[in-house]
Amino acid sequence: MKRPGLGLIGTGFMGKCHALAYGTVGATFEGLPRPRLAVLCDVEAGHAAATAAAWGFERSSTDWRAVVADPDVDIVSITTPNAVHAEMAIAALEAGKHVHCEKPMAVSLEDAERMAAAAATAAGLTRLGYNYTANPALSHAARLVADGTLGRLVHVRALYDEDYMADPELPWSWRCRRSEAGLGALGDIGCHAVAILTMLAGPIDAVVADMATAHPTRPIAGKPGERGVADNDDVASALLRFASGATGVLTTSRAAHGTKNAIRIELHGTRGTLRFDQERMNELSLFLAEGDEATRGFRTILTAPVHPPYGRFCPAPGHGLGFNDLKVIELADFLAAIAGTRAPAFDFAEGLKVERVIHAVARSADSGAWVTI
Amino acid sequence: MKRPGLGLIGTGFMGKCHALAYGTVGATFEGLPRPRLAVLCDVEAGHAAATAAAWGFERSSTDWRAVVADPDVDIVSITTPNAVHAEMAIAALEAGKHVHCEKPMAVSLEDAERMAAAAATAAGLTRLGYNYTANPALSHAARLVADGTLGRLVHVRALYDEDYMADPELPWSWRCRRSEAGLGALGDIGCHAVAILTMLAGPIDAVVADMATAHPTRPIAGKPGERGVADNDDVASALLRFASGATGVLTTSRAAHGTKNAIRIELHGTRGTLRFDQERMNELSLFLAEGDEATRGFRTILTAPVHPPYGRFCPAPGHGLGFNDLKVIELADFLAAIAGTRAPAFDFAEGLKVERVIHAVARSADSGAWVTI
């Protein structure tokens, strides 16, 4: 089995996460093609070279266009700022590569649509970095929906909070301006929640929404007394209507002190209720309306080998996966899709649906009216 | 100190809860006037008499108008179905009594307005049964808001779920029809959530909402194969804008399996976050963005004598109050207001504000547009 060559663009938070995943996926998922870490790309040459060495890449580059064109590269992984996703992804697809791109797809809906259009006619496959959907706990949740264990879904909720911009004295940056960064919490983390909801409860048809900026000005670093204007969403909330008839609530904040990665999901079905919290990512909380009423309760299920692909990481139950392991599963799924042994998930076509919801939420928040998707 | 005479109308869930509270409040809150259990009123004479004897009432009655007019009665407590609250409360106020009325105030907003108008000119004081707001945990939460510990509130949430109508096979009743029962989950339990939010975060100015009936038909008891139409809200959700500038989310369901009294409140402030869950009613979860970052976390505060009036029940911390104790505190507050030693809380004027929010939510759900209150 030929080992696919990886060209990784970006060396930040997600860059390292991808590097670790590409390095370990073969040993974790025996039987999958083991990627070769062909080339690591970063704009700064010295950093690129040093990081390539440390992470075990064969070589480094400062020119993403060269990486995308490199015949030694089969998969291009894009972990750069969102604004350049579209250009890189489309170029890579046009060069015949498989493209693994971090979320969100793009800053503008138009770019996301261009990416999906490019993917639709390309030879390569695509995958977006909706790593949380790869969690065996949520895969099991999806099975409990699909096999009817929860009954018909009546109502679902997603609450996704972090606190990375909760501090009012955090200095101003371009990330606070909608004109420069696009959406705030909604684009950065809310899209994960939409991806999870879509996976579990199907397509969202209509939304009505509200957004708010918690801190409308922020101090400017290095300029005592000056403050810059912040105007994209620190908090965004929406009421949802699903194609299935279920209703839902989405609410997300990047200004909720104490929350670090609090993706809380609730599914209310006619036979049971399911809850999940990413901060306790190895647990699923399930209530089933069956059996002796005196012993019913929400049960805390610890993920285990009975929840594939947990067993690839550990044969013992309840020992726990970590954040980085989710990227390994995401990648294994992508490699399997490339190998033709399973259907693609969260490719650009699927990701575009997430983007449409996010942007519908933003439009509704601007207009105050329900928006149909 | 003259002991105020109680006339209690109703012998159901809340009737017993009131009887227990009136019987025990004097011993719990030494120094308050100890109510006399003067008369217990129920439509069925035998049941009224037997229950009066069991609960320690001096006598019983089947005529609520006689109770309301009884010179031996100083406080009329109304625990009857919502549809008759207005008539009884207004009659009692006109007879010069203090009125203690269960929530919601009434089925229609018009009735609630009539009750508030009657209270505004009456000699007697009024109190609504928003017992959850009496929890020392939430009183402490209110202090943490008022004293700035949490900073400015940016965003707040209330999720209130129960499962008393989650079972699709629960037989049809008038409670399922909006034309007969008025609002569903929103009126029955959602009003509690609004009362709590109002207490903690101040007045709500505008809402946009959605409501859904989880089970649009239900079997008719005793008529195999026949089903009745259900059309009021099993689930209701709203986006909220507060006078303070904060945004919020309200979502409530009576069809969420496994939830029994799950009033979950979240306050996101500029200095910290607070969470509360009525199913763990003796706990408050607080995150403060202060001190060594390596030891920050949500702290589970167990209520204790430092959280008045907990100490009236128990001098030892963390020993726990129960659901019925909240009614005792609510009543103690009312008796203190009658005695003139503290300001009234959740009287009919305050309660009307809650009703206005609830009905605005319903109107918005009907129209699809934001509704200003």
Next chain:
Amino acid sequence: MKRPGLGLIGTGFMGKCHALAYGTVGATFEGLPRPRLAVLCDVEAGHAAATAAAWGFERSSTDWRAVVADPDVDIVSITTPNAVHAEMAIAALEAGKHVHCEKPMAVSLEDAERMAAAAATAAGLTRLGYNYTANPALSHAARLVADGTLGRLVHVRALYDEDYMADPELPWSWRCRRSEAGLGALGDIGCHAVAILTMLAGPIDAVVADMATAHPTRPIAGKPGERGVADNDDVASALLRFASGATGVLTTSRAAHGTKNAIRIELHGTRGTLRFDQERMNELSLFLAEGDEATRGFRTILTAPVHPPYGRFCPAPGHGLGFNDLKVIELADFLAAIAGTRAPAFDFAEGLKVERVIHAVARSADSGAWVTI
């Protein structure tokens, strides 16, 4: 049905708890005889009179011997310091009264044995204040053991922690000296844990134990620089062997910061595991090794009307009892035993078994050897 007259001795923490329970038990448990609050006894006349008035007693007394002899008194409730339990209880039994006595029975095992001997030949019934065993959650736990749901018990644990003496600067008192107060944490709170274990897992046959004083000297209030010697147990731990063949662990501390009433119980059976924590007294955590492995987990059961006698307090599930409600159930059980409608529980004969375990633990801690009971 004649209303039994109560003579309550003591007006402290437990005195008030008893007063509240005797005042409310009749209305809570309709059908039981409603006690009359005949006489309240305290050594200080003014306090006794004022408290009797506030709590609704007919009269007060400063002479416990008069109370015990009072023909108007049917039940004597003893909530005084442990050292005088024996004298009062025996006198009351000899006077033909029913005796309700707080735990522990006595400071010395000899006193406890004298009390049990007196009870064995008395006309009156006895009851000890092991209120935690009255919790519907633990009653349900006992049913799950008895009906085989948990299978054969293999191992059980009780951890009971509080922090009322955790502060090293808490002033010295007689409670710190074994010669004056007898046992420390073991006698004060550990006995509750033994009572619960005995109820759930049957008699304890043998123990080996260790005890420690966390703070061997303490400052003397009002005497700067002086410190008094503390030598009874702040922490006590024991390994247990049950008559059933199960093994167990008991560990208790009154110096565990942050724990307020942390009675944690674990039962490991051949079919499942059960956990309980008094700080979340309305929950039971149950794992059953049955059904689909992928949905197994510890389930959090909220107590409800299906867990009698919860429904006496509230017809709605999961609404929660409080600490004071446990005393009401304990009393209801005692009144039912007096009325002959159920067997006595935790009478002096049963309580003596608890004392024997506690004192065996202390003896083993002194000798370092296993002690057979």
Next chain:
Amino acid sequence: MKRPGLGLIGTGFMGKCHALAYGTVGATFEGLPRPRLAVLCDVEAGHAAATAAAWGFERSSTDWRAVVADPDVDIVSITTPNAVHAEMAIAALEAGKHVHCEKPMAVSLEDAERMAAAAATAAGLTRLGYNYTANPALSHAARLVADGTLGRLVHVRALYDEDYMADPELPWSWRCRRSEAGLGALGDIGCHAVAILTMLAGPIDAVVADMATAHPTRPIAGKPGERGVADNDDVASALLRFASGATGVLTTSRAAHGTKNAIRIELHGTRGTLRFDQERMNELSLFLAEGDEATRGFRTILTAPVHPPYGRFCPAPGHGLGFNDLKVIELADFLAAIAGTRAPAFDFAEGLKVERVIHAVARSADSGAWVTI
């Protein structure tokens, strides 16, 4: 920097865990020497070769003695059954290799002593697989002890439960016999708890203990109706005395249904209390007896970059490490010790102390008397 060559012996649960860790440690901990996966050793040639290919090893072997002697191998990692640890480890040390050995050191205390003696005079360094001690949460706990945040430790506890032998119908194996497998739960998992306690609270001086076999016979696979004798410990418990003067409790079971990796640690200090549960391995629960009493509570600290080396895995707080990540940290520590940049931890000398405690527990359980270590 020369890349150290790894010779890994064993391809089971721990074999894969080591392979993943050796493969990823360099990229995770930039700056450390990146090991080369030189040779993978398994008794079965085909399996060895296939696994070596899948895991990215350069070659495979069926001869552990050849691996140990291989000049291309710098570190020998031993993940074979416990009974052969001593022979392999001593041979590797004698060959001048660094030795990374899974816990427990050996089946017999004598073997462990021989291993420690060999290590004492060897050129190579040693490391035992006490991976749980590598958790950033527990490293932070150790800092909170060392810097006095918790005050003087008064009492500590470790409860370690799993359920891999809870099922009474699990077939008999040699693992159930003390004569063949040595200790049961105590040796297999209890040793981890001792390692953690030792790291946090210092050396243990004396123990008294009890052990029990939950299921004294088990069915023999393939022989219907026949049962084999099981006689090593399914459950073991001990009372502990530490050199520091603190007391403690250790209790461990492999027959506790529903527990999967429940290592629960409690430290009771004079200034605060700390709790940890490996099943929620990214959390630390801390109570500090300081600040406003009304806002004190156990705080749930999510591990983050402020808790090194968490940040090596993820720059965002609260995103969570997994079980396999702990092996990476353990290995990084070992590689750093080899590189001379930090002191060794849990080498054979330290590990021997753990073994001495374990075997003292077993001796005490046999004799019924306290055993001094």
